Structure formats: structure tokens, C-alpha cells
Amino acid sequence: MKLIYVVFVLTLLPAITFSQQKDSFIVEGKDTTIIIDKGTFTLKPVIVQSGIDYESLLRRIQNDTTFYKAFRNLHIVAFTSYNNISMLNKSGGVQASYYSKTKQHRENGCRYMETLDQKTTGDFLKPNGDFNYLTGEMYASIFLTKGKTCGEDNIVAGREFSTAGKSGTEKHKEQLKMLFFNPGRKIPGIPFIGNKLDLYDEDAHKLYDYALDYDTYKGNSVYIFSIKPKEGLGFFSRKNIVVDEMTTRFDAATMEVVSRSYSLSYKAGLYDFNVTMEVEMTHVGNLLVPEAMRYKGNFSAITKKRERGEFTATLFDFKPEL
Known part of the structure; x- marks a missing residue:
């Protein structure tokens, strides 16, 4: 099961960190390429011409906690959500589905969730009401709660994730959190791809291009950090690629993450996956929270049947604690 946890949460990787060593420039046409500790980062013309302190900016991206904070904020607010999950067959038809409208209540330091509506088709649920698909389990681990x-x-400061002393499901959940909120580091207990997740090292810079740009998004100015594989990689280099494309938008005024989109894929002897994910943020008061998440994935592990699924989470009617 831990491989499926890994596959699902890989879709939630955030941005890459940067070395703090002194940098140099190579001007290539309209773009400026910065060489930092043997790694290359491309600054788009608008970034260079603006005269901003790009090094400080990149370090803020490196140390970003706003993405993690946004999901932590869901623990302290009330909200309503539409939850749509579809499991697909080989031809793309729906073989099982789940729809619900839920409302999270938050009062007196506690939260609990009320199901306002629920419909299922096919074998999405087991007879005891549990999810029959790991895609559903992953969705529930992020957006649905049981009991009070x-x-x-x-609070995110000082929180550390570790698998030490954990086993079974608890260990898998901790790996999920590590991949979700602290990506780019090697994760213990993940066969074949654990070292390929280390996007901070010199080897990663041989495989990927990193770029920083500036634009508008939903009427606001944003910095855009993107990563994609280098062109012309040979067969053996391509085998080390996990991230096919990743784009993160940061609010230019607050440096909060306002959206992330991902496309990841990998094939190994025991499992394979091909997934895409989009996350969009909004505010409730001064709190950043996710308002939409869209996922589409196809994955298989040697001990589990192949799952082809897609889901959309739509969160709204946010309210602070009563």
C-alpha cells in the first residue's frame, strides 16, 4: 500500500531549493541563465529588467511554508465542500463513482464533519462503508474527517516529519506527509525512486531546467517558478525523470502560493504511475486555504490492481471558528 501512498502524494510536490553560494551570469538571448553551485536557473527578461533582488526572492521560494500552512488552516476553519471522485475502466468509462457534499464545523477548539448529501455507483464503497479504492482513501486523508x-x-514552525518508531499504516501516512509538505528530499522506505526525489542535489540540475518569470494571475501580480526536464536527455537520463512539468505561482506582494500544477510519471518493475494535479488557493480573512484541487491518475503496484481515477475537490463557504 505504501507505494500507492507515494504515487498519490507525488502529485503534490512544491518548489525546488537553491544554493546560497555566489552566483554568475550567462546571457543567452532574451533570457538570463544564473549558474549557482553547478546548477542553472533561468530568469525571464521581466525579472532581470525589474531590478528585484532575485537571490532573496529565490530564497523565499526555497523556504516557503505557505502551501503547507494553507492545508493546516483547514483544521481551524469551517467550510463546505463538493467531493467528486470517478474510477475509470480501460476505455475511459466510469466504473465506480463517489459524490458527496460535506460541511466541516469548527467550534470550541474542535472540528467535525457533517455529510449533507452522498451518492455512489459501482463498487466504490465496501459493505462496511469504507472506500474500496486507494484513490478514495487518499482523497479522504486530505479533505474528509471522521468523528470529532x-x-x-x-502552526507549521517546528513541525518535523519522521518515520522513526512508526510502522504499517502510520509509517505510510508519515511518508505521505513528508512527500506532500517536504518534497525534494530522499524519503526512507520507498524502493527505486527514493533517491530520484532528491531534487536539491547536483544530479537533479543535470536533468531539469528551472525558470523564474513574472505575470498576472486572476488579476494579481505573481512570480512563476517552473521546472521541466531538459531537452535532449538520453535514454538512461530519462529513466531518472519523475517530474514531467511543475509550475508554482507566488503572489508578488505576499509571496504566498496561489496555485500549483504538476505532471509526473514513472515506470519501474513493480509499479508505474502517470498523474496530474492542480491546486488553487483563496483566502478566508487573512488565512490562505485551498479552494480547488483537480487530479487525474493512472497507477499500478504489483500487489494492487491498477487504478484509473480522477477527482475534483471544491471548497467554499469558509468561516472562522465560532
């Missing part, structure tokens, strides 16, 4: 939970907060 108290004493939570949205």
Missing part, C-alpha cells in the same frame, strides 16, 4: 477532533492548530 480537538486541540488542533495551524
Whole structure:
């Protein structure tokens, strides 16, 4: 099961970090390529011409916690959500589905979720009401809760993820959190691709191009950080690619993440996956929260049947704690 947790959460990788060593420039046409510790980063013309302190900007991107914070904020607000999940057959038809409208209540330091409407088709649910598909389990681990939970907060400073002392499902959940919120580092216990997740090292810079741009998004100015594989990679280099494309938009005024989109794929002897994901943020008061997540994935592991699924999470009617 841990391989499926890995496949699902790989779609939630954020931005890459940068070395703090002194940099140099290579001007190539309209773009400026910065060489940092043997890695190359491309600044688009608008970034160079603006005269901003790009090094400080990149370090803020490196140390970003706003993405993690946005999901932690879901623990301390009330909201309503539409939850749509479809499992597909080989030809793309729907073989099982799940729809629900849920409302999270938050009061007196506790939260609990109320199901306002629910419909399922096919074998999406087991007879006991549990999800029959791992795609559904992953969705529930992010957006759905059971029972009442108290004493939570949205603090991210000082929180560390570790698999030490954990086993079974608890270890898998911790790996999920590590990949979700601290990507780009080697994760223990993941066969074949653990080292390929280290997007901070020199080897990664041989495989990927990194670019920083500036534009508008939904009427606001944003910095855009993107990563994609280098062109012309040979067969053996391509075998080390996990990220096919990734784009993160940061609000230019607050440096909060406003959206991320991903496309990832990998094939190994025991499993394979091909997934895409989009996440969009909004605000409730001064709190950043996710308002939409769209996922489409196809994955298989040696001990599990292949799953072809897609889902959309739509969150709205956010309210602070009563």
C-alpha cells in the first residue's frame, strides 16, 4: 500500500531549493541563465529588467511554508465542500463513482464533519462503508474527517516529519506527509525512486531546467517558478525523470502560493504511475486555504490492481471558528 501512498502524494510536490553560494551570469538571448553551485536557473527578461533582488526572492521560494500552512488552516476553519471522485475502466468509462457534499464545523477548539448529501455507483464503497479504492482513501486523508477532533492548530514552525518508531499504516501516512509538505528530499522506505526525489542535489540540475518569470494571475501580480526536464536527455537520463512539468505561482506582494500544477510519471518493475494535479488557493480573512484541487491518475503496484481515477475537490463557504 505504501507505494500507492507515494504515487498519490507525488502529485503534490512544491518548489525546488537553491544554493546560497555566489552566483554568475550567462546571457543567452532574451533570457538570463544564473549558474549557482553547478546548477542553472533561468530568469525571464521581466525579472532581470525589474531590478528585484532575485537571490532573496529565490530564497523565499526555497523556504516557503505557505502551501503547507494553507492545508493546516483547514483544521481551524469551517467550510463546505463538493467531493467528486470517478474510477475509470480501460476505455475511459466510469466504473465506480463517489459524490458527496460535506460541511466541516469548527467550534470550541474542535472540528467535525457533517455529510449533507452522498451518492455512489459501482463498487466504490465496501459493505462496511469504507472506500474500496486507494484513490478514495487518499482523497479522504486530505479533505474528509471522521468523528470529532480537538486541540488542533495551524502552526507549521517546528513541525518535523519522521518515520522513526512508526510502522504499517502510520509509517505510510508519515511518508505521505513528508512527500506532500517536504518534497525534494530522499524519503526512507520507498524502493527505486527514493533517491530520484532528491531534487536539491547536483544530479537533479543535470536533468531539469528551472525558470523564474513574472505575470498576472486572476488579476494579481505573481512570480512563476517552473521546472521541466531538459531537452535532449538520453535514454538512461530519462529513466531518472519523475517530474514531467511543475509550475508554482507566488503572489508578488505576499509571496504566498496561489496555485500549483504538476505532471509526473514513472515506470519501474513493480509499479508505474502517470498523474496530474492542480491546486488553487483563496483566502478566508487573512488565512490562505485551498479552494480547488483537480487530479487525474493512472497507477499500478504489483500487489494492487491498477487504478484509473480522477477527482475534483471544491471548497467554499469558509468561516472562522465560532
